Amino acid sequence: MRIILKSFLAALAILFMTQAVAVSADLTEASQGLLAKGYKDKTAAVEAVAATGDARSVIILEALLGGKLFIQKSDNVLVIGVKAEGGYKTVNAITGTEIGLTPKSDVKKVRINNKMRGLIKGQLGGLTLLSDDPALRMKAANAVFISRPKEMMAPMQSALASETDPTVVPAMTRALAALELRHGATMADKQAALEILSDLHDPQVKSLLSGELSSLRALQNPTGPEKELIIAVQAGLTKIDEKLDFLNIIENIFQGISLGSVLLLAAIGLAITFGVMGVINMAHGEMVMIGAYTTYVVQELCRNFAPGFLDYALIAAVPLAFIVSGLCGVGIERSVIRYLYGRPLETLLATWGISLILQQFVRTIFGPTNKEVSSPEWLSGTWEVTGGLALTYNRIAIILFAAAVLLMLVLILKKTAFGLQMRAVTQNRQMAASMGIRTGWVDAMTFGLGSGVAGMAGVALSQIDNVSPNLGQAYIIDSFMVVVFGGVGNLWGTLVGALSLGITNKFLEPYTGAVLAKILVLVAIILFIQKRPRGLFALKGRAVES
């Protein structure tokens, strides 16, 4: 009976919240109970203070919860104290007037027990349910959802009725349903609440329902309706599980596409140098690394000379990384690789040597430690798609970036004069030369293009990986796997290869762990190459044999 009365009072208080000033006189009266010794009186006082619905009651209750509420011994006045040199800095808890520095011996802390702590938290939740700040209301509703105190039912109902913010309504509905499920008067109420809950799909609802299920199962002699409820809760849980599984798959696919796009970025330059030119460029990873270091340098320049543009340094780094890595590539092609055409294994060794030199060069200039490339403001944060599914912006950006790079390359290869010359040289060097194409120049530009794309990949990788001299090494084997798996000389093959490797990896990871997943994928590729030695999308015809 008392409880009903109290919740009625609380509901009343909330209804009259707008007239809070009118009932503020009660606050002094209600808080008097806190001066008492016994916990019973104090508990009642907490409820009474909350029931006043006064804005200041939040301050008092929070102080009480934080152990900052004291009684001034001289006149039995409640004060809120903050520790300071030589005692406490106190203010009158009711009026809010400053009292000043009070020695430790003049005040006595209002002690609370665990039961009260729980109560205060619930009451605070109820009070902030009506706060002006929607974020606070949301927080309060979620707090109620977790703790589910019975007293909150009425306040929650009224809060929901007056709630206008569309983002808070679902949280309140959810909290109310959770309350109904636990404390609902009739089985029909509980069933209805269960309906609402099992339509939701987040891990919290799942843990709530399984908690509820185990407490129902623990009942000694379940009545008929209780048995029905058990079955219904079970059904609800299965429904949620199905939804969560589905979301899990979506998340895995996203993670897989994200990893796949990283692989695609790292491998796509290789697809050009290896696929189109037949050059095994072991220094490809170092082109990626140089791109990442270019990003770092651009960022540092921005930080020192144009701090206002720091957020856009990443965008400026993309073309610069392309140019720097591209020039490196042209340099390598002109100085070493052009003497080694037709000897792929020698090219492999020479470019490996170049990669060692470049690594050591970067180590000499920038030092062996990781460099910090910060994420700009517009790339940080997550996109909450729905409960239990959140995607980070930088991952999304990398996926889009990879798609853009792929598209750009396809356009260059298929639609420009340079692309035409490039394909001509690939297909028949002598014929192309006799048609007046400067094959040497095309070779250099092609290699530069592949390296430049690797540099652009470095810009993206600087966002998700450590920028260190070893950055390239980490990606070189994966890149080769992607190109070989997808089929040499085919950009679409590289795309399919990268995505399927990425997704396979992410689907294996929950079962095997990251390292074993990677090993399994490697073994799978080795086996796959036995079956199709030229990859997924192999070139056919006589050109293959040579």
Add this chain to the structure above:
Amino acid sequence: MDFSSTKKGPFVSLVTGLPGGGKTFLGILLVAALLVPLSNLLVPESSFFHVPTYMVSLLGKYLSFALLALSVDLIWGYCGILSLGHGAFFALGGYAMGMYLMRQIGDRGVYGNPDLPDFMVFLNWTELPWYWTGFDMFPVAMTMVILVPGILAFIFGWFAFRARVTGVYLSIITQAMTYALMLAFFRNDMGFGGNNGLTDFKEILGFDLQSDGTRLGLFVCSVIALAFGYLISSFITQSKLGRVLIAIRDAESRTRFSGYRVEYYKLFVFVVSAVLAGIAGALYVPQVGIINPSEFSPAQSIEVVIWVAVGGRGTLWGAVLGAMLVNWGKSYFTGALPEAWLYMLGGLFVFTTLFLPKGIVGTSAIWIEKIKNRQTGPASTIPAYVKEE
């Protein structure tokens, strides 16, 4: 070193069948096997000719690397298979030896467990994994040194060569193989000591690993193993089978069309090479005192290839020479100019491929022949494949 006057047993005919360079090489090895222990034991420490014990171990390490280089040369120089994963076979042999040495520690480990190596006690394992069974017995461990790399090479080669995976593709998947193995051995659950690998060895066959005598013994073993590996390799390459291998290297399709089962030839030489690499690893581990997963790293395997390339691919003792030279350079420069070593190694890769495509031995052979031609006219002693440009 002329054995031709002695009675011809099978072994002797093996030696007599060697080309001139090979006999010289075996002679040098024999002299080294005698001189180094003698000067270590008999020459007083103050003398210039004294070889300190650390140097004996260092030379032993180079010799095991030389055997590894020999195994790579056997498949790359003579059959055109560029394996970028030979470090894997080397490391597997090393791990097999390491497991034996680990069991020899017995209860002298930090945790004093008579059965379990320290890292297993540390991981709260209660019993030895099944694959560690028998590794406390030297013969079993030595069998594994041969079997494990051999079987892996057989399975890998069986699939790869039958599917006609060749050239660059083969290189890339061998690299993937050693990379996968490296990742696997880094895992603690594998039961091979994870990151730290196997170390803290105490003794081998009851001999203290730290003592000078054991180190000399291991050095002599390395010399013998290298000589043995050299004889096997040169026997293979001199035989008719070796001619087929060279034919495969130079024109694989043509050899196949001539009726040879190319994949079986390749498989045979690949397995032999992997076993040699495994033995090299087994000799390396007790002399260095540690084996860990970094031996599997693809970079390590590529480095082996450059030893062979520097020395001269397609000449067996060139591979040995290359391994010795590059590793001596590595020891010296990582000590004297640590910053510069990677530049030099990288430069070596580029320089060798651009200017010394036949390696030191091959290129100097061409020069020597040119000088001879000038004196006596063209009477070539150089095999055609070395000359061809």
